[in-house]
Amino acid sequence: MTHSPRQEVTNKNKGEAAAIETELLRDYRFGQQQLIEIWGQACAIAITKAFPLSSLAKKQPTVLVICGPDQNGSIGLVCARHLRMYEYEPTIYHPQRSSQSLHQDFTVQCEKMDIPSLSYLPTEVQLINDAYNLVIDAMMGPDADCANIKEPYPGILVTLKQVKIPIASVDVPSGWDVEEASEDGIAPEVLISLTAPKKCARGFSGKHFLAGRFLPYDIQKKYELNLPDYPGTDCLLEL
Template identity: 45%
Template sequence: MELAGLSCATAIAKAYPPTSMSRSPATVLVICGPGNNGGDGLVCARHLKLFGYQPTIYYPKRPNKPLFNALVTQCQKMDIPFLGEMPPEPMLIDELYDLVVDAIFGFSFKGDVREPFRTILSILNGVTVPIASIDIPSGSGSKEVGSGVLPCLEVGT
């Protein structure tokens, strides 16, 4: 996860340098899922902060496992804020953030997208800011037509 998260942050910084964003520091919404992809997102957020971005994390389904708890603690100690709820409208995300990191589901995701992730993906499909997806666009492995995120950048881990 450490190498994957660092690699993702490095690819994002190369594709979307903080100095090219409309805000200073550049604001990033990192949306993390409950599995390893979400862990990659937490690590990515830490490195983005070190690279000069201002990340905010939305982590709605946190697994109660020591590794993930430690990753959350590391982010908190770096003063990376966690949202209690997802901004309900794409326009709000566009107004508040320069970039979104999709760290919800990875390569191994199978089946249907359930709540709260169905709503999250629906909101993300309406944003106009760039979306960087870790591994693959979340929801693209779903059986539901049109449920996947449409990323501007895919970062394989």
């Protein structure tokens, strides 16, 4: 019998998502770096499924990865590194670099792989549309306080609302509240939910991937995640 993921998967609020991650780190002894690596690679694989190299219109498979200073930004850096291994051409825009050692380590890994980094976001939207096939939004994530977004991020959101190329968001589209979709946020074509979909994903109508196969069965049961069966050996599935 096949599952019907859209009906069965349980969307989680901010507190539940945080509790699951805390339990993974504290009780199951997952490391923060380990989780970020799992999520980042899954995001890269989702990009290859949603935007195969053969489908990209331009000659070069260029991708702009916009990374925030927190965990979502670190996941974006790992995603960029794996995309480089998958023969895409990522460029990283890092508005505010984090002082966290893990974030710095992931940054160095990208630098060692000769992934270019921008010091500013082109103000002309046309520059983004002409230079890149795709934008990956790894800015804010579920911990962001959308009511108090500080510069430079409001300006970046304004730019992203105007781009014509596809946007893929990591876990929660930037500008959205984790509990519900927001008209103030961006409108991505692809959403990659990590561990379990957040409540705001109910208002998302694009291509939706879930990366949560690594979760121990006891956690899946405890939090009533109702995760669907993943195909074959895939680490993610399309909902």
